[in-house]
Amino acid sequence: MAQEKVEFPITGKVISVNVKQGDTVNEGDILCLLESMKMENPILAPVGGTVSEIGISAGQVVEVGEAVALIEY
Amino acid sequence: MLELFELGFLHLTWGSILMLLIGVVLLYLGIAKKMEPLLLVPIGFGVILVNLPLGGLMECIVNGNVVEAYALGGEPAGLISRIFRYGLAWEIIPCFIFLGLGAMTDFGPLLANPKTLILGAGAQFGVYFAFFIALLLGFSINEACSIGIIGGADGPTTIYLTNRLAPYFIGSTAVAAYTYMALVPIIQPPVIKLLTTKAERAIYMKPQLRAVSKREKLIFPIMAAVIIILLVPKSAPLIGMFMFGNLLKESGVTDRLADTAANAFMNILTILLGISVGCFMSAEVFLKVESLLVFALGCVAFASSTAFGVCLAKLMNVFSKEKINPMIGAAGVSAVPMAARVVQKMGQEANPRNFLLMHAMGPNIAGVIGTATAAGIFLGMVG
Numbered sequence: 388m389a390q391e392k393v394e395f396p397i398t399g400k401v402i403s404v405n406v407k408q409g410d411t412v413n414e415g416d417i418l419c420l421l422e423s424m425k426m427e428n429p430i431l432a433p434v435g436g437t438v439s440e441i442g443i444s445a446g447q448v449v450e451v452g453e454a455v456a457l458i459e460y
Numbered sequence: 461m462l463e464l465f466e467l468g469f470l471h472l473t474w475g476s477i478l479m480l481l482i483g484v485v486l487l488y489l490g491i492a493k494k495m496e497p498l499l500l501v502p503i504g505f506g507v508i509l510v511n512l513p514l515g516g517l518m519e520c521i522v523n524g525n526v527v528e529a530y531a532l533g534g535e536p537a538g539l540i541s542r543i544f545r546y547g548l549a550w551e552i553i554p555c556f557i558f559l560g561l562g563a564m565t566d567f568g569p570l571l572a573n574p575k576t577l578i579l580g581a582g583a584q585f586g587v588y589f590a591f592f593i594a595l596l597l598g599f600s601i602n603e604a605c606s607i608g609i610i611g612g613a614d615g616p617t618t619i620y621l622t623n624r625l626a627p628y629f630i631g632s633t634a635v636a637a638y639t640y641m642a643l644v645p646i647i648q649p650p651v652i653k654l655l656t657t658k659a660e661r662a663i664y665m666k667p668q669l670r671a672v673s674k675r676e677k678l679i680f681p682i683m684a685a686v687i688i689i690l691l692v693p694k695s696a697p698l699i700g701m702f703m704f705g706n707l708l709k710e711s712g713v714t715d716r717l718a719d720t721a722a723n724a725f726m727n728i729l730t731i732l733l734g735i736s737v738g739c740f741m742s743a744e745v746f747l748k749v750e751s752l753l754v755f756a757l758g759c760v761a762f763a764s765s766t767a768f769g770v771c772l773a774k775l776m777n778v779f780s781k782e783k784i785n786p787m788i789g790a791a792g793v794s795a796v797p798m799a800a801r802v803v804q805k806m807g808q809e810a811n812p813r814n815f816l817l818m819h820a821m822g823p824n825i826a827g828v829i830g831t832a833t834a835a836g837i838f839l840g841m842v843g
Contacts, residue, residue: 396667396815415812424817426801431812451667 391434393455399423401447406456410438418456419443436460471513475743483507483738495642499615499734503635506540506738517541518739529742532627540739543732548630549623553733554616555697560726561616561828562705563718565796567680569821572669575776576788576819580826582772583792584834586611586765591838594757599750602626605838606633607754611761612831613641613795617698619737621835625842631740632751636758638737644798647759649806651766652790660774661810663785665819674712681706688833695836702832766790769823784819791820794827 402420406412412432418441421428440457443449486504490497510517513528518541520527520534527534536545547553570576591608599607602625609621610633618637622630640647652661685703689696708718745751773789787806791799800820807816 397818424797424821426797426817428804428815428817429808431808433813 388459390439391436391458391460393418393430393433393458395421395430395449395451395453395455397421397423397428398450399428399448401443401445401449402427403445404441404443406438406441408438408441412436412438412458421449430455432456432458434458434460466514468513468515473513473743475747476511476513479511479741479743479746480508482741483511486738489642496638498730499638500642502731502734503638503738503741506735507741508738509735510540510739510742518544518742529744530740540736544736544740547732548619548736549627551620551623551697553729553736554620554623555701557616557726557729557733558698558701558832559705560721560729562681562702562707563709563722564726565702565706565709565825565828566821567677567706567825568672569669569818570825571672571676571680573819573822575780575784576822577826577829578776579769579773579789579792579823580794580828580830581792582789583765583769583823583827584612584830585768585772586761586763586793587831587834589764589768590757590761593760597753597757600626601842603629603754605842607757608761609633609831609835609838610636610640610758611765611793612827612834613637613644613762613765613793613799614828614831615641616733617794617831617835619733620698621838624839628745629751629754631737631746632754633758634737635741636755639755640758640762641795641798644793644795645802647763648766648790648799648802651763652770652787652802652806655767655770656774656786658810660786661806662814663783664811664813665785665788665816667815667818669818674710677710678707678712681710684829688829692833692836692840694839695833698832698835699829702828762793765793769793785814785816788816788820788823791822791824792827792830794824794831796824796828797821799827800824 399421404419405417413435416432417429436458439459489495490500517538518530519538520531522531522534536542587608590611591604594604594607606622606626615637622633681703688699708714769789769792773786787803803820804817807814
């Protein structure tokens with residue numbers, strides 16, 4: 388099974404995590420909301436599949452390149 | 461006793477009633493729709509106040525007589541007409557707003573990818589395009605400059621230039637600039653979609669921009685001020701204040717000043733600017749065919765700036781190996797960060813992997829410099 392690691396494209400603070408481990412997502416679904424540059428930015432699923440790993444929680448400050456989730460498809 | 465006490469009701473005209481409604485619409489857009497509330501609320505309320513008869517907020521004395529509407533040659537005598545004269549007509553408020561903007565701006569994304577400077581300049585073609593359309597429609601060259609600059613979607617620059625070249629239009633150009641800034645998410649997407657294919661909008665750009673050192677950020681405002689003002693001397697008040705504000709932010713030793721410039725000072729200026737522009741829009745000044753035409757042409761200016769930015773980005777792709785997403789060209793108008801946000805949203809829609817926000821911030825910031833410079837060029841030409 389192929390995997391894709393989703394990374395944060397920008398530094399910011401996680402406002403909400405919208406999926407949990409084991410969830411099925413479609414391409415373009417919102418994985419989490421990130422507050423950055425005074426804006427709410429949704430981080431989207433690049434592929435449809437199953438969320439096999441998600442290690443972030445609301446309120447966490449994240450850097451560019453940190454993992455959002457791992458999606459298996 | 462009673463004869464001396466005049467009721468405003470008796471002096472209401474159809475024009476002032478229409479302007480009161482416009483004021484209410486601006487308040488509605490600002491409060492309920494949250495469109496540029498920091499500006500539309502003061503402007504909207506100003507429109508209401510000035511169109512209530514006999515209030516005297518914009519009173520001026522002309523040849524010893526008191527007139528209720530603002531008179532360009534008169535001596536200001538009302539609460540807001542004084543602020544308008546000494547704040548706006550003397551060009552103090554718009555320039556100091558640039559100081560605040562400078563203190564709020566991070567030139568990082570622009571320095572990380574200096575190519576985007578070209579895009580910020582490219583969108584200014586829209587300004588010149590609208591300038592020529594206005595000339596063709598019979599506006600004078602001064603008026604055409606003021607109409608064209610609306611395309612940059614930059615309020616303070618528009619006010620600064622209009623005040624210099626066609627002061628009687630200041631209400632319509634200012635309100636047009638701020639309205640179109642607020643309408644960025646509505647005007648830009650159809651223009652962008654018209655000029656790009658889905659595949660182009662989906663072009664992926666790596667999110668990580670080069671890290672920009674503190675030294676680069678410190679040197680940039682000083683160097684940019686020197687070079688731009690040497691090239692376009694008349695841009696000195698706007699560009700000079702903009703870069704000064706940025707230097708306060710980046711010097712690392714003037715945080716207190718940067719903080720005041722970006723927050724308290726900026727807020728004070730915004731209050732004074734908003735209420736004065738609103739109060740300029742009395743029925744007798746604003747409800748003229750020319751004023752309404754200016755407002756409509758502003759939209760042409762803004763849409764064409766967006767279009768030129770996108771086309772230039774596409775042109776750059778023809779010559780460069782690493783393709784850029786052409787939408788970031790649309791962020792070359794100086795509505796920061798609204799235009800960048802539109803590009804970010806459309807980029808994600810076309811390709812969920814895309815995250816164009818930082819890429820779009822580069823041209824967006826360059827657009828501010830571009831519009832202020834375009835104003836300087838106009839002033840050098842005709843001012």
